[in-house]
Amino acid sequence: MNAQIYEQITERITGLLAQGTVPWHKPWKARTGLPRNLATQKPYRGINVFLLLTMSYESPFWLTFRQALQLGGNVRKGEKSCPVVFWKQMTIEDKESGDPQKIPLLRYYHVFNVAQCDGVGSNAPPVETARIGLTVPEDIVANMPQRPEIKHGMARAFYSPPEDHVGMPARERFERPEEYFSTLYHELVHASGHESRLNRATLTARAGFGSDPYCKEELIAEIGAAFLCAQAEIVERTIDNSAAYLHAWLERLRSDKTLIIQAAGQAQKAADFILGTNLDAAQVCTTEPVAPVAPLEVAA
Numbered sequence: 001m002n003a004q005i006y007e008q009i010t011e012r013i014t015g016l017l018a019q020g021t022v023p024w025h026k027p028w029k030a031r032t033g034l035p036r037n038l039a040t041q042k043p044y045r046g047i048n049v050f051l052l053l054t055m056s057y058e059s060p061f062w063l064t065f066r067q068a069l070q071l072g073g074n075v076r077k078g079e080k081s082c083p084v085v086f087w088k089q090m091t092i093e094d095k096e097s098g099d100p101q102k103i104p105l106l107r108y109y110h111v112f113n114v115a116q117c118d119g120v121g122s123n124a125p126p127v128e129t130a131r132i133g134l135t136v137p138e139d140i141v142a143n144m145p146q147r148p149e150i151k152h153g154m155a156r157a158f159y160s161p162p163e164d165h166v167g168m169p170a171r172e173r174f175e176r177p178e179e180y181f182s183t184l185y186h187e188l189v190h191a192s193g194h195e196s197r198l199n200r201a202t203l204t205a206r207a208g209f210g211s212d213p214y215c216k217e218e219l220i221a222e223i224g225a226a227f228l229c230a231q232a233e234i235v236e237r238t239i240d241n242s243a244a245y246l247h248a249w250l251e252r253l254r255s256d257k258t259l260i261i262q263a264a265g266q267a268q269k270a271a272d273f274i275l276g277t278n279l280d281a282a283q284v285c286t287t288e289p290v291a292p293v294a295p296l297e298v299a300a
Contacts, residue, residue, distance in 0.1 A: 002106045005085060006257040009047060009108075012083075013260050016054060017250050023050040024223040024264075038063040038114055038124055039071060047264035048084040049227070055082050057113040061124045064109055073119025081110035085261060106261070137181040137232040141188070144274045148191045150184070157183045159190035161203060166191055178234040182225055185274075189224030190217065192270040200266060215252055216263055223267035224274075231275060 016023050034043040035052040038061040044052060052062060062082075068075050087104045094101045114124055141147070148159075154167035166187040174180040193200030202217035253260055271277075 005106050005108050010257045014253050024226045035060050039067045046268045047261050057115050059114050061114045062111040068117050071120045073117050075112045075117050079116040083108045159187045182229050185225040185228040186221045189221040189270045192273045219263040220266045224270040227271035
């Protein structure tokens with residue numbers, strides 16, 4: 001089942017790349033809040049954010065077919081769903097010791113936007129009231145816990161793990177403030193992986209330019225910067241949609257079907273750390289049904 005889910009999600013992302021759209025660089029803002037489940041009001045996380053935003057619906061509210069029925073409405077005939085993924089802890093018996101062991105299994109649901117439903121719109125609160133957290137670009141930097149030293153006046157932007165500092169060109173060298181902050185966010189996401197912070201293996205064990213850990217870490221930094229740009233409500237940096245850029249990511253994602261889901265999850269953790277956010281499982285949407293009934297696992 002896990003391989004099937006990875007395949008399905010990767011196909012969606014590579015399909016967008018093939019069309020010239022980089023999902024994690026698509027300009028988007030947090031003005032209406034993160035995509036969230038209408039029934040539980042919990043936000044979707046990680047790769048789910050991009051999957052839902054690229055559906056291009058104005059409303060941030062989503063729900064399962066069953067939830068629409070439980071709210072007294074229905075999904076209109078012919079509407080297409082979007083998959084959202086989540087990790088479910090399963091307990092198995094260790095073959096050698098016989099002790100119980102928990103392993104994460106990837107599962108998914110199909111969800112629909114409220115615009116695809118009838119009879120549920122009245123359950124959606126005004127989206128203008130959903131804005132939460134930091135929205136000033138400078139505040140995100142200033143309030144980062146355990147923030148590394150930021151040295152300006154450098155010839156390029158970089159993060160140095162051994163010295164644990166971020167190097168940045170002078171701010172006036174950037175054409176727009178948005179470009180400065182999106183670049184700085186990218187480097188701060190790298191810094192979040194330092195062993196004194198999240199201790200992210202793709203940073204601490206990276207083997208140099210072109211290696212698998214390096215490429216995974218770069219994708220984490222790209223996606224993490226996108227999350228922070230959205231939180232700051234700034235348009236992201238100019239995107240290099242060259243054929244070479246798109247081809248490189250297409251090749252990477254097609255050769256490693258787990259890459260995009262895992263990188264987006266790590267990027268979400270990095271953004272949460274930088275924002276000082278501590279969301280537990282009770283605050284994160286896994287599309288639980290409204291009523292206490294068994295979750296519906298949707299087959300491909």
